[in-house]
Amino acid sequence: MLLFWRRNKMKYVIGNEKIFYDFVKSIKKDDKVAIISHNDVDGVISPIVLEEILKRMNLSVDYFNFINYSKGMFDSEIDKMKEEGITKVFLTDMNADESDIDGFERLREDFDVFLIDHHPVSYELKNKDNIIKTGSSDCSAFTIYILGREFFDLSELDWLVCSAMIADWSFNSEENLKFILERYLDFDKDNIESSEIGRLMIKISNAIVYFKSNLKKVYDFIKEKNFNELTKGAEMVQRELERCIEKYKEEAEFNEEKGVYFAYFNSSFGLTSIIVTLMSKEDYDKVYFLASDDRKNIKVSARCQSGRVDLNYVLRKSIEGFNEATAGGHKKASAALIMKKDLGKFKERLLEFI
Numbered sequence: 001m002l003l004f005w006r007r008n009k010m011k012y013v014i015g016n017e018k019i020f021y022d023f024v025k026s027i028k029k030d031d032k033v034a035i036i037s038h039n040d041v042d043g044v045i046s047p048i049v050l051e052e053i054l055k056r057m058n059l060s061v062d063y064f065n066f067i068n069y070s071k072g073m074f075d076s077e078i079d080k081m082k083e084e085g086i087t088k089v090f091l092t093d094m095n096a097d098e099s100d101i102d103g104f105e106r107l108r109e110d111f112d113v114f115l116i117d118h119h120p121v122s123y124e125l126k127n128k129d130n131i132i133k134t135g136s137s138d139c140s141a142f143t144i145y146i147l148g149r150e151f152f153d154l155s156e157l158d159w160l161v162c163s164a165m166i167a168d169w170s171f172n173s174e175e176n177l178k179f180i181l182e183r184y185l186d187f188d189k190d191n192i193e194s195s196e197i198g199r200l201m202i203k204i205s206n207a208i209v210y211f212k213s214n215l216k217k218v219y220d221f222i223k224e225k226n227f228n229e230l231t232k233g234a235e236m237v238q239r240e241l242e243r244c245i246e247k248y249k250e251e252a253e254f255n256e257e258k259g260v261y262f263a264y265f266n267s268s269f270g271l272t273s274i275i276v277t278l279m280s281k282e283d284y285d286k287v288y289f290l291a292s293d294d295r296k297n298i299k300v301s302a303r304c305q306s307g308r309v310d311l312n313y314v315l316r317k318s319i320e321g322f323n324e325a326t327a328g329g330h331k332k333a334s335a336a337l338i339m340k341k342d343l344g345k346f347k348e349r350l351l352e353f354i
Contacts (some may be wrong), residue, residue, distance in 0.1 A: 015132035041167035046092035069217035073102035098328035
């Protein structure tokens with residue numbers, strides 16, 4: 001199929017193509033390379049695209065891991081990578097400067113690090129060397145794809161990149177929507193699951209949930225196009241997801257003045273962010289929160305697809321002064337981690353800042 005989509009230039013908030021190419025060219029044969037990425041769809045797909053680019057440049061990756069955003073998220077990774085003799089580290093889809101700026105700087109002290117990310121820039125970030133940040137709608141997998149496409153034909157990865165873009169709602173950008181539609185004519189942003197690529201994205205998302213303790217397995221299944229293994233457990237996850245959607249509709253508190261829904265319950269597979277994302281399709285202008293237990297703490301996921309509320313700002317303001325609390329993300333999609341004792345005060349602050 002002849003593709004007509006063109007993008008004149010990726011819009012970078014920080015960095016540019018040259019610093020990426022310079023970093024890749026600096027990798028020597030005796031270097032050992034690691035990729036650390038987020039544990040969601042964009043986070044699992046981004047390293048596949050990056051690894052393909054490195055492979056075509058006769059470079060290999062020696063260490064992978066997929067982690068969630070939290071304070072101290074790099075601590076154990078630093079120790080493991082030192083043991084492995086890692087010298088170069090790529091971070092993809094990692095909200096490093098917002099979630100763990102101190103850990104990010106420690107990581108940069110011990111290794112040569114390059115970050116590719118699409119989350120807002122933290123005011124705490126001072127050293128912007130070897131960082132590419134794009135706008136929220138340009139997910140990390142798509143950014144890496146555009147960087148690599150300058151030199152290689154990566155069209156065999158289009159299906160994966162489109163999956164990541166749909167998972168991260170990159171289609172909210174008209175330019176990115178054209179990219180998807182030119183490859184999948186049946187894609188409907190208002191009915192994602194009706195399209196071939198939308199259904200595939202859901203399978204990948206469910207697999208990530210089901211195999212969350214070993215995401216390298218999902219990574220390998222995707223690379224091998226082993227869809228039989230990839231979809232094992234998917235039906236179980238989907239049934240739990242449907243149950244939780246109904247539970248949210250029945251139990252969520254609604255503040256009519258602010259247009260805010262808030263629910264607090266647990267799911268079998270830790271589906272918090274997926275549930276609230278699906279709920280946000282009900283009404284793009286409403287704000288949806290879901291809180292769930294996360295060990296001794298509470299994780300809160302938030303969505304507002306119209307963007308009338310800056311959720312990144314709201315959550316960061318709402319945790320101010322709390323111990324062991326983190327928050328960050330995008331304007332339309334963000335999350336926080338708080339101690340259970342702070343939940344009541346946190347809910348009050350949410351309404352105050354919306």
